[in-house]
Amino acid sequence: MKFNTPATTNPIDTLRHVGKPYDRVDGPLKCTGQAPYAYEHHAAVPDAAHGVMVGATIAKGTIVSIDDAAARRAPGVLAVVTAANAGALGKGQKNTARLLAGPEVMHYHQAVALVVAETFEQARAAAHLVKVSYREAKGSFDLASVKDSATPPKGERNAPPDTRVGDFEHAFDGAPVKLDATYTTPDQAHAMMEPHATTARWGGDKLTVWTSTQMVDWCRTDLARTLNIGKDKVRVVAPYIGGGFGGKLFLRTDAVLAALGARAAGRPVKVALQRHQIFNNTTHRPKTIQRLRIGVGRDGRIQAIGHETWNGNLPGGRPEVATQQTRLLYAGAHRMTATRVAVLDLPEGNSMRAPGEAPGMMALEIAMDELAEKLGMDPVQLRILNDTKVDPEKPNRPFSERRLVECLRTGAERFGWKARNAKPAQVREGQWLIGHGVAAAFRNSPVVKSAARVRLGTDGILTVETDMTDIGTGSYTIIAQTAAEMLGLPLDRVKVKLGDSDFPVSAGSGGQFGANSATAGVYAACVKLREQIAAKMNMTEPVFADGVVRAGGVSQPLAKAAESGELVAEDVIEFGELAKKNQLSTFGAHFVEVAVDSVTGETRVRRMLAVCAAGRILNPKSARSQVIGSMTMGVGGALMEHMVVDKRLGFFANHDMATYEVPVHADIPHQDVIFLDEEDEYSSPMKAKGVGELGLCGVAAAIANAVYNATGVRVREYPVTLDKLL
Ligand code: MOS
Secondary structure (H helix, E strand, O other), X not given: OEEOOOOOOOHHHHOOOOOOOXXXXXHXXXXXXXXXXXXXXXXXXXXXXXXXEXXXXXXXXXXXXXXXXXXXXXXXXXXXXXXXXXXXXXXXXXXXXXXXXXXXEOOOOOEEEEEEEOOHHHHHHHHOOOEEEEEEOOOOOOHHHXXXXXXXXXXXXXXXXXXXXXXXXXXXXXXXXXXXXXXXXXXXXXXXXXXXXXXXXXXXXXXXXXXXXXXXHHHHHHHHHHHOOOHHHEEEEOOOOOOOOXXXXXXXXXXXXXXXXXXXXXXOEEEEOOHHHHHHHOOEEOOEEEEEEEEEOOOOOEEEEEEEEEEEEOOOOOOOOOOHHHHOOOOOOEXXXXXXXXXXXXXXXXXXXXXOHHHHHHHHHHHHHHHHHXXXXXXXXXXXXXXXXXXXXXXXOEEOOOOHHHHHHHHHHHHOHHHOOOOOOOEEEOOEEEEEEEEEEEEEOOOOOEEEEEEEOOOOOEEEEOOOOOOXXXXXXXXXXXXXXXXXXXXXXXXXXXXXXXXXXXXXXXXXXXXXXHHHHHHHHHHHHHHHHHHHHOOOOOEEEOOEEEEOOEEEEHHHHHXXXXXXXXXXXXXXXXXXXXXXXXXXXXXXXXXXXXXXXXXXXXXXXXXXXXXXOOOHHHHXXXXXXXXXXXXXXXXXXOOOEEOOOOEEOOOOOOOOOOOOHHHOOEEEEEEOOOOOOOOOOOOEOOOOXXXXXXXXXXXXXXXXXXXXXOOOEOOOOHHHOO
16 A cells, blocks of 8 residues: 555544554563563574673774684583674674674674583583684774864765755854854663563574564575575564664674574574673764754744754764754744764664654753843743744754644643743752743654564454564554454454564664554555455445444344455555655653752652654554653653763773663653644555654753753753753
8 A cells, every 4th residue: 555645534533442542552561571582482492592792891803813712612611602603794784893803803892702501600611711802903982082084974974965955154153142152962871671582593693582672674685695505595573572772673793693503503492692792783873973063033933043963973874863853843034054073992773762853852952941041031932922724944844743832831821831931040949940841842743664474363363463573662552553443353362473574574663653654554455355345245336333333224244254264454654745745753842840959959850741743643542651651761860871981992891780770660750741732644545654763863962951050050061961051
């Protein structure tokens, strides 16, 4: 099905299931420990040996030799895999550094070996016996000192070129009120709950991996490329994923090493990266330096807006496009954005939790707060004043839906914004200084081709099959709701099977495109199945509801259509020009109250409110969970999360959950989420968009702004830790 014209009224609009706050259909399995994760497929693979990765202990250089003799002699050891014995390996399209180093080492804890043994303890003990000697090269680890050597990213699909409209410099110089400020966001770790893990089994020349990935087909493609085997020889199974946050978008070393280890040991092998390895072995969100220049008239209208961002990465690595939202969020005739990447020899920077907008909004939305203060204007009002209905770079390109103003107004009302004291450091409760902050929320909402297969069984059960993943987000549930809606079945007559490369290729989970795109793919397959059923039953324009199919006064149980054999339909939704001619984005507003200890500088978040306009909300309960999870990440980003670079040795020093601080329950106060009523006819037949990442974009700035309001101290370097307030 091609989605080329705005969605009209369709069977989803009946909203018998879609839009209902159903509990997760996979909830009971997860809560009772019956949902197997990548390291836990004991039933399917009872005889797996254990692999432990050995990581490089230099950041840059070459491996001179590896002495694995002692490791091979250690009790229980079955195999030791290194680049020297693994055979020729290719490189995944989406990987920057190789997933098994040798002879070149590109970053600290890049895998150099895998030790396979009968037990995990034996493998771990033997891993310590692998002796690697290196020739170390001098690396570069500090963004600030290489910033001036940064260049525009080349040939990168995620990097828009620098943008320019009008004459930014001239307009900025002439603006009556100007802000020119530089902000930094630190290196951050995904810190998902389930580690990167894979169980691998060979059957002849065919490989099956049970792995933790957000994108089944990307994993399959790049694993085949890395192992130099046909894609048809690889099956990827990922029914449950314990969080990804972008860190599992791409093939990682656990899958490659498990496959190589299983081949070497002649039996299945499972590998889970240990927590202390994840921080330097896998990807992370790279540090950014961002300069914002905004010139406004005395009336508060933006005349010139410029945003430049710098990050570092391995040679060939991606930019962090922190300028994305600045191209679209506010009006203004004269504009420029620029993205630059410098070479750093730290581990690979890549997508993490709303890449681009999350760190971009951390800077832009403090800048707006600073401007409001310069103007003596309410920061909610300043944002409303600079709203735009069209893409400010391309005035004939409208937003499909844009309710930023409504989000800000609704939030201000609900939060009690009027009562805020605009003058900083005025409100005290004992030794606590109280402050309030606001930020807009913005995240693009791309649409991605997505396929699904549906089967109506002779028992009347509808089964959905797609390689879509559920990374803890609720995909199982919204897909079940979609199929139930389309065929008029109760939810418990629908079975959803996900995360298997034997199923049709879906959008996968990433960039908040999964929910809308994957359900639209299921919609398309269900449309085909409805046609088959209509033909089978000899009905014209039948209605599917309450487990029956009806037309012209005749009503039959749906199961009857399949009485002579299962009916199967498959389709793919493809998105065309519509998504190019209209800007698909999601909008929101974040309001926060903080208390800052006037003696210690400790910040406690006391109240958070998010208002979101993100198309049709497919399931308000799982959507709310997405948003409060994101708001929690925003607290981490604002106040805690920060990987510290050891600039001599070139690694992230705080590489465990004891020293990489993330919010815990005690850090999280009352959180409230409001969804505006919206249907986006340009997004898909579902009229939905993404919402998970929207919930993150802007939160940290709202907190930083609230801290400023509480204390009068403006912190432009995240995280806002107490040392910066004293
Ligand atoms: Mo998200 S960082 O695109 O998985």
